[in-house]
Amino acid sequence: MSGEECESDMDYSEEECGYEDYYNTAEDCDIESVDASKTDPEYFVFECLSVEEVERLLNESVEALSTSLQITxxxxxxxxxxHGWAIDExxxxxxxDSTSLLVASNIKPAHSVDISWRSSSSPRAETSCPVCAFARAVTxxxxxxxxxxxxxxxxxMHFEVKIMQGVSTGIGCMAQECEVLAPEDMILSLLTRPNLREKYQQFAFRDYVKSHPELRFCPGPNCQVIVRAKEPAAKRALCTSCKTSF
Known part of the structure; x- marks a missing residue:
């Protein structure tokens, strides 16, 4: 057999042998996209927020509850x-039963207290302070x-000492065995040092974030990001700022 005849016998196209169809099937072209929510056991929806964004989020909740219940x-x-930022609840x-809620929240006392000191109509009336023992005008x-x-x-002075100790939302009455909490407006009205006012607000913000079921601080060094997950789960999150995984 001549060389030309051999070459003739070997002369064929990919189309005739079906190789093109083998490597280019329609099934191979229809590659399904992978759904991470179904394949990754650590997947969950979250977002990384700045301090300003979280402050806005918290203030919206405060305004909503304040407007709804007509409270400060x-x-x-x-x-x-x-109560864990549960507005509806x-x-x-x-x-x-507003009274029961306020008592349970340490906003009102469970029992009535003598407030006769307020009834004096004379601006010169004096009474002694139980702490410093100085006699001062009732006003x-x-x-x-x-x-x-x-x-x-x-x-x-009580507020300043507590703030220096890192306390903010937990500041309460000075009377023994009284657990009534001091509201923010009263504390800020009596703090005269700007640095303490700033510290109080920083500590209060920290407490608010920690008590919110959807929010967590990023544990990365010096990172200010706060992670929000509307459906909290024990899953791994990655900070978009410092790249810390937690």
Whole structure:
């Protein structure tokens, strides 16, 4: 057999042998996209937020509750922080029995307290402060909802000491065995040092984030990002700022 005949026998195309169809089937072209939510056991939906974005989110909740129940924003913050930012649940309980809710939230005392010191009509009337023991005009005193009265200077000192200890939303009455909490508006009204006011607000923000079921601070070094997951789960998250995985 000649070489030409051999070459002739070997002369064929890919189309005739079906190789083109083998490598280019329609099934191979229809590659399905992989759904990470179904294949990755660590997958869950979350977003990384800045401090400003979280402040806006928290303030929206405060405004919503304050408007709905016709209460002060300061009181709304205490209720939200105490009850895990569950607006609907708080609203239902408040409308059903506001007194019980306020007592359970340490906003009002469980028992009535003598507040006769407020009844004096004379601007010159004086009373002694239980803390410093100085006699001062009644107008120099103030109290929480519990009615325990102390002079403004002692209240201010009490707030300053607590803030220096890292306490903010947990600051309460100075009276023994009284658990009534001091609202934000009263604390800020008596703090005169700007640095302490700033510290208080920073500590309060920290407490609000920690008490919110959808929010968590990124544990990365010096990272200010806060992760939000509307459906909290024990899954791994990756910070988009510092790339810390937690």
């Amino acid at each position: 924003p300061s009181l709304a913050k205490v209720l939200l922080h105490t 708080i609203s239902d309980k408040y409308r059903a 120099c005193f103030c109290s929480l909802a519990c009615g325990h009265a102390f002079c403004r200077d002692c209240w201010a």
